[in-house]
Amino acid sequence: MNSLDWAVLIGYFGVMVAIGLWSHKRVDNVSDFFTAGGKMPWWLSGISHHMSGYSAVMFTGYAGIAYQYGVTSFVTWSLPIAIGIGIGAKLFAPRLNRLRSRLHVASPLEYLKNRYNVPTQQALAWSGLLLKIVDVGAKWAAIATLLSVFTGATLTQGIFITGIVTAVYCTVGGLWADALTELGQFIIQLFAGVAMLVIVMSKLGGISSLWTVWDKLPEGHTEPTAGPYTVTFLLAYLFIKTFEYNGGMWNQAQRYMATDSARSATRSAYLSAGLWLVWPVVLFFPMWVAPLLVEAQKPDASDSYALMTEQLMPHGLLGLVVVGFFSHTMAMCSSDANAIAAVFTRDIAPVFSKAARTWSNRSGLMAARLSTLAFLGLSMALATQINSPTFKDIISVVIKWVAGLMGPIAIPFMLGLLRRFRRSGPTAALTSWAAGLLAFFFTNYNLDGSVKTDVALQYQVALPLAISLVLYIVIGLIKPEDTPERDALIETINSDAGGPGGAAGAAAVPAQKPGPESTGVPEGVKD
Numbered sequence: 001m002n003s004l005d006w007a008v009l010i011g012y013f014g015v016m017v018a019i020g021l022w023s024h025k026r027v028d029n030v031s032d033f034f035t036a037g038g039k040m041p042w043w044l045s046g047i048s049h050h051m052s053g054y055s056a057v058m059f060t061g062y063a064g065i066a067y068q069y070g071v072t073s074f075v076t077w078s079l080p081i082a083i084g085i086g087i088g089a090k091l092f093a094p095r096l097n098r099l100r101s102r103l104h105v106a107s108p109l110e111y112l113k114n115r116y117n118v119p120t121q122q123a124l125a126w127s128g129l130l131l132k133i134v135d136v137g138a139k140w141a142a143i144a145t146l147l148s149v150f151t152g153a154t155l156t157q158g159i160f161i162t163g164i165v166t167a168v169y170c171t172v173g174g175l176w177a178d179a180l181t182e183l184g185q186f187i188i189q190l191f192a193g194v195a196m197l198v199i200v201m202s203k204l205g206g207i208s209s210l211w212t213v214w215d216k217l218p219e220g221h222t223e224p225t226a227g228p229y230t231v232t233f234l235l236a237y238l239f240i241k242t243f244e245y246n247g248g249m250w251n252q253a254q255r256y257m258a259t260d261s262a263r264s265a266t267r268s269a270y271l272s273a274g275l276w277l278v279w280p281v282v283l284f285f286p287m288w289v290a291p292l293l294v295e296a297q298k299p300d301a302s303d304s305y306a307l308m309t310e311q312l313m314p315h316g317l318l319g320l321v322v323v324g325f326f327s328h329t330m331a332m333c334s335s336d337a338n339a340i341a342a343v344f345t346r347d348i349a350p351v352f353s354k355a356a357r358t359w360s361n362r363s364g365l366m367a368a369r370l371s372t373l374a375f376l377g378l379s380m381a382l383a384t385q386i387n388s389p390t391f392k393d394i395i396s397v398v399i400k401w402v403a404g405l406m407g408p409i410a411i412p413f414m415l416g417l418l419r420r421f422r423r424s425g426p427t428a429a430l431t432s433w434a435a436g437l438l439a440f441f442f443t444n445y446n447l448d449g450s451v452k453t454d455v456a457l458q459y460q461v462a463l464p465l466a467i468s469l470v471l472y473i474v475i476g477l478i479k480p481e482d483t484p485e486r487d488a489l490i491e492t493i494n495s496d497a498g499g500p501g502g503a504a505g506a507a508a509v510p511a512q513k514p515g516p517e518s519t520g521v522p523e524g525v526k527d
Contacts (some may be wrong), residue, residue, distance in 0.1 A: 001241065005319030012188070013165045014324040019181050030364040033174035034106040034342040035257045037290040042264035044179050046271030049255040051182040051189075052335035053081065055247060057142045063305035066287035069229065070221030076281035076401065080238035081245050082273050088267035089247030094262030095417040095493045096246075096253045101261070102492050106337070107346035108253040108413070114427040114489055115416045118351060123433055128409045133379050133401045135249075136333050139276055139381035154441045156384055163380040166334050171369045177257060178334045193282050194320045198322045199312050201285040204295060213289055221288065227233065236462030240407060243465070246408025249402075250339035262496060294404050313391035332381070339373040406435025406443065407465025411472050422490050423472070425481025428472050445519070 031037050040048075064072035099105050109128075113122035146157025153161070201209050214222055225231050246269075247253030256265040287305055290296075294311060296304040309321050345367045349356035359489035361365060416423045424453075443455050443463050 002310035004316045005322065008316060008319030009323055015184065016165060016181050016373065017168050019177055019184065030345070030361070030368060031100075031106050031175070033365060033368050034338065035100050035254060036175045036179065036344075038258060038260055040101055040175075040179060040255075042259040042267040043271060044183060044258050045255045045259045045268035045480070047186050047262070047275070048179040048182045049085075049252055049272040050266060050275040050279075050377055051186050052178070052251050052255065053272075057139065058301040059305045060142045061300075063287045063290070064296070064298070064301035064303075065229070066192050066284055067290050067301035069226040070217065070223065071284075071290050071427045072224060072226045072229045074280055074284050075224040076234045076237055078276050080234060082276035083244035084238060085245050085273040085276060087242055087270055089266050089273065092246040092414060092417065093265040093269040095257055095261045096157045096256040097265035098493050098496070100257040103489075105346070107342040107407075108247060108257065109343050109347045111489070111493070111514055112347075112413065112416065115486060116412065116429045120412065120426050120429045120433075121347055123430060125343050126407055127405075127437065129340055129343060129348075131402065131405050131409065132249070132336055133375065133382055136281055136336050136375075136379035137382035138402075140380055144383065159383045162377055163333075164425060165507050166337070167373055167376045171206075171372045172316070175254060175338055175369070176195075178338055179255075179258070181229075181334070188320065188323055192317075192323065193279070195317050196286050196309065196321060200289060200293070200308075203312065204289060209283070209289070213292070216292060217289065218291055221291075228458075230458060231465040233461075236458045236465075240461060240465055243410040244402075244406050245279050248406055248414055249336075250343065251335040251353075254335070254339055254342070284375040288312050294317075304440075310501075324449075333376070337372045337375050337379075340375045341368050344371045344375075404440045404461045405437065408433045408440070408468040411436070411465070415472060417490070417493055419490055419494050421476060421484045423480035424472050424476030425479075425483075425486070427479055427481060428475035428501070432468040432472035432476055435471050436464040439467045440464040464467050 015519065062073050062077060096108065099108065099111055103111055105111055109121055109125055112124060140159045140163060143162050144153075144156075201207055204213050215348055220226050225234060245252055247256065256268060258264045259268055286308065290304045292307050294304060294307045296302075296307065313321055324340075327394055345356070345364065349371075350366065356367070412424075415424065418430070440460075440463075442461050446452060
């Protein structure tokens with residue numbers, strides 16, 4: 001990188017901070033900070049939902065998969081995400097929106113204390129918070145790895161630079177800042193991705209390379225599944241991502257909650273699904289043909305895209321592509337930070353602090369911003385250890401840890417929204433959650449903590465979710481715990497005002513205060 005590239009990168013950071021400061025004017029209370037006050041346009045929500053699902057792991061870990069195995073990187077990653085979001089557009093998106101519009105909550109998990117009970121809410125909140133610290137730590141490490149290739153900065157320096165910039169705009173402007181910066185990041189990535197595609201095609205003979213290059217690539221590069229990424233893995237991943245990208249990891253749920261209506265949330269989901277189907281192909285093509293242009297230095301080829309960018313892109317455009325790397329990671333990390341802050345201030349803090357139950361607008365906003373900073377700091381600290389023996393490497397954290405542990409956390413949260421699972425109560429939720437976490441440990445580790453090497457990847461990530469799902473359903477049938485209050489809550493989430501379960505259903509929902517700024521006292525919590 002030369003001075004022109006640095007100017008582009010510094011200019012990008014400056015714009016992100018400016019957007020955060022501008023968004024500060026639109027944040028008057030906790031609802032604005034966490035759900036944009038329900039005023040976000042569906043198209044902005046859809047772009048934000050799409051961008052918050054990416055990170056620099058796309059350009060490191062998945063670039064390595066594309067370099068080694070070819071098109072399987074698309075077939076077993078972005079394609080199942082697109083399908084999963086499409087499935088959830090009608091199934092989950094409108095119901096998540098009604099959590100805000102009908103129940104007046106600011107955190108996705110707030111409804112759980114009435115849907116199940118406080119212990120269930122706390123179990124899901126704490127385990128999800130700890131998992132997200134690890135997940136976001138992997139994202140910081142990924143972008144710092146790319147930064148080191150281009151600038152020579154150390155891993156710690158890279159994490160510190162990106163973390164500080166992200167902390168400024170997402171703590172000042174809340175979800176509005178996240179969404180608006182994600183829009184800007186999408187536009188930047190659009191130009192950077194297309195520029196990379198055009199330059200790579202010109203190196204390989206022009207636009208005809210799109211269909212003539214395949215017989216020059218390594219054998220098996222066009223196979224839809226290859227290596228450890230088998231058909232079984234694909235089906236397991238589709239299953240997992242349907243839950244994860246429809247709200248199971250909370251930050252995507254916030255995008256649906258932020259729109260003005262259930263219909264807008266559905267439109268937002270369809271837009272995000274369409275982008276996941278089309279845009280990754282533009283990004284992946286240069287990665288697929290990278291073996292013809294560069295020789296990866298790392299065993300997992302995670303440096304292939306960075307090396308190709310450094311060799312092919314002219315100065316100025318090189319800086320723009322590097323900005324594209326940052327944009328994806330900062331989008332995901334800032335959205336996760338906002339979601340975690342919502343869960344901490346709205347779900348965890350009120351259980352342990354009497355003062356937190358009666359926070360004013362000013363106090364609530366201050367707590368939201370401080371918890372956002374605390375989460376970012378913890379995840380940045382963990383990022384410096386991401387390549388330690390405990391975590392192994394970036395891609396194993398993202399695929400194995402997140403995919404494997406997300407299911408047990410998401411099952412009670414997501415399926416609790418649906419009428420057909422109304423019989424599954426606190427016993428089903430807690431048992432399925434605990435059994436899923438234990439299943440993850442025993443499929444990945446021995447009793448002495450050493451890593452198992454004889455279990456296929458698809459089983460490592462799929463078994464915890466499958467066990468949680470089966471137990472959640474079976475226990476609900478064997479020991480139904482539906483009550484009139486829980487049925488009323490579910491009916492409120494499943495229907496718009498004026499329809500079945502409309503005003504009457506809403507009136508029957510217990511312990512839910514009308515103001516979004518009021519945390520309320522969770523049922524069963526004593527002073």
